[in-house]
Amino acid sequence: MMDLTDKVALVTGGASGIGAAASRRLAGAGAHVVVADRDGDAAELVAGEIGGTARVADVTDPEAVTALVEAAEGVRGHLDVVLLNAGITSGQSGIADLDLAGYRAIMGVNLDHVVFGLTAAVPALRRAGGGRIVAIASLAGLVPMPGDALYTASKHAVVGYVRSAAPVLAPEGIVVNAVCPGFADTPLIARAKEQFGDFPLLTAEDVATAVEAVLERGEPGECWFVQPGREPAPYGFRGVPGPKGAGAPPPVDWETGRSGRRS
Template structure:
């Protein structure tokens, strides 16, 4: 039986890379993004596109419906950053959009896909987090907040899902050369700040989908081996 994946934030960058790798391995992919370019990605890989804003839970439901009778893999990759650094001058519309994509859409994706995974006996889920999920990043505190929330969900829920045969993990890359960071690429290069490629992160996500233990937090640094973050015990 053909495996099926739903991948959000797949109009380019990491999400597109994941879709291409999974397709090459024989997986049928449903790719989701608010950018209509996702239709071109779907056409190139022989997959299915869902165009829509993931802050609307109905878009996640449509994506899961498009997958058909099973969802073997779910990659919750969609994300945006925030220009506001001071809550006192925060643009509320921009804030709600960032939280909606980075945080709420993860929950909406789980809400849509988990009933299907439970019905078919299991699956594997990876959330694209960030180094900002593991430490404070003052350059983007709102983004940092949302990624902390995502990693908290993985830590809180991965054990519960593991008992149902569903693996739930996170990949936490450093700075990645994607459309999201394109505006600062020259500045990063001039400052000598190394960047990961989207293909490196995509490969780590696919490996995590296939092989990682539930609750794994994969950490990626440019030019260094893939690692695993282990939270310190509170007791």
């Protein structure tokens, strides 16, 4: 079990689904969790359950994200863990049709929020002497999802951003990772859930378990995939050399779920 006693964690999109499950997991490990969400009432419910702090924030607004980080750091004078979890789907193909407002919205939540969150959090983590940043990406950040090209684009961008930022921050003791789950039974897919039929879905708890594993032993720049029935593991970007110092992940056999990492 990870030990986050006396640590402060910030979770965006923390009022439901993966964010709520991860908030509970972090609190269970001893952290004081700041649950941030656009739904203030739902954030209050989760924060009240775990003894944390609720904050309302628009994660597409850089000033609001900076204020959120400052508020989290102010709880106990330091910030140690940041989980950038907020995300949406596009609801359009983004190929033959393009609703510009919808495009801006998905990029604002899925990508801009990660960039704003990381840049706002880094000074606080430096003041704390280091820390962890985890972005919730998607399996669609590693492989294409033809049904939603815009979602795929946003999550590929998150994966690339994490892998590029990690080697820059690692020497300062700030470890940056991504978690890339497959389809999970959360409010994000609620409208389309019946279309999945018997297709196996992850639970929010499955993804929270992966977040815990990454916080415990993830190396800088690793992007861990999460699939039903398999242990979470770093994705191997085969044939693509990782940046020097990025802690490039070992290859993963998708049939066995095994990687070259030593246990």
